[in-house]
Amino acid sequence: MHPSLDSLESVRIHPSILSADFANLERELHAIATADAVHVDVMDGHFVPNLTLGLPIVERIGQVSPVPLDVHLMIDDADRWAPQYVLPGVTSVTFHAEASRDPFALARTLRDAGVAASVAIKPGTDVAPFADRIDAFDMVLVMTVEPGFGGQSFMPEVLPKLGTLRRAAADAGVEVLLQVDGGISTATIAEAAAAGADTFVAGSAVYGHGDPAPRIQALRDVLATADTLGS
Numbered sequence: 001m002h003p004s005l006d007s008l009e010s011v012r013i014h015p016s017i018l019s020a021d022f023a024n025l026e027r028e029l030h031a032i033a034t035a036d037a038v039h040v041d042v043m044d045g046h047f048v049p050n051l052t053l054g055l056p057i058v059e060r061i062g063q064v065s066p067v068p069l070d071v072h073l074m075i076d077d078a079d080r081w082a083p084q085y086v087l088p089g090v091t092s093v094t095f096h097a098e099a100s101r102d103p104f105a106l107a108r109t110l111r112d113a114g115v116a117a118s119v120a121i122k123p124g125t126d127v128a129p130f131a132d133r134i135d136a137f138d139m140v141l142v143m144t145v146e147p148g149f150g151g152q153s154f155m156p157e158v159l160p161k162l163g164t165l166r167r168a169a170a171d172a173g174v175e176v177l178l179q180v181d182g183g184i185s186t187a188t189i190a191e192a193a194a195a196g197a198d199t200f201v202a203g204s205a206v207y208g209h210g211d212p213a214p215r216i217q218a219l220r221d222v223l224a225t226a227d228t229l230g231s
């Protein structure tokens with residue numbers, strides 16, 4: 001596993017800034033200081049039909065955030081753009097397999113640049129090629145919604161991919177984080193954990209109900225009593 005991830009807890013909560021108040025980003029970042037990282041959704045209006053924020057804002061978030069940045073790129077031409085997101089404060093860069101000509105080469109480039117290399121797959125994308133070469137990645141993001149928007153419904157039908165990845169990592173003898181993103185809440189997080197996820201992105205469940213800190217704790221409380229890591 002990438003050294004920047006070593007000191008983190010065994011299950012991780014990454015609130016998604018997409019559901020925060022964009023007019024008060026610094027305040028919103030400090031409101032999630034008890035999280036393990038902040039998940040930063042970069043959307044280009046091409047790879048997904050939504051547009052969010054880009055390099056200058058991610059750079060500034062990295063300067064003021066009390067927690068590390070987990071950057072989720074939903075952009076075309078990942079091979080060209082992903083390495084530019086290796087910025088101070090960023091510990092992992094996730095690109096979409098569907099947007100890269102060579103996900104394995106791009107992962108190598110990201111590792112060489114000093115961040116954890118992470119590949120994301122959409123609900124309809126086959127997990128097998130990534131399970132076969134699981135050692136190429138520090139994290140795999142299994143999307144539990146179609147990428148593009150917060151507040152969508154969790155898709156339990158993608159969860160078997162987590163078991164495939166967890167077994168592949170065990171067979172290869174490597175530690176890889178398995179992240180889920182989309183529709184994660186106190187109602188769905190235990191199912192994702194039981195399927196093998198250890199890193200949980202939550203946007204509306206954290207930022208959509210007033211003070212985020214108790215929402216983060218509520219997710220941790222569910223995990224504390226749930227089966228985790230596919231056990």
Ligand SMILES: O=C(CO)[C@@H](O)[C@H](O)COP(=O)(O)O
Nearest residue numbers: 147148150151182183203204
């Ligand atoms: O990448 C995405 C959406 O494409 C996510 O990170 C969302 O921001 C998650 O939001 P919720 O489903 O948790 O509201």
Ligand SMILES: [Fe+2]
Nearest residue numbers: 041072181201
């Ligand atoms: Fe995301």
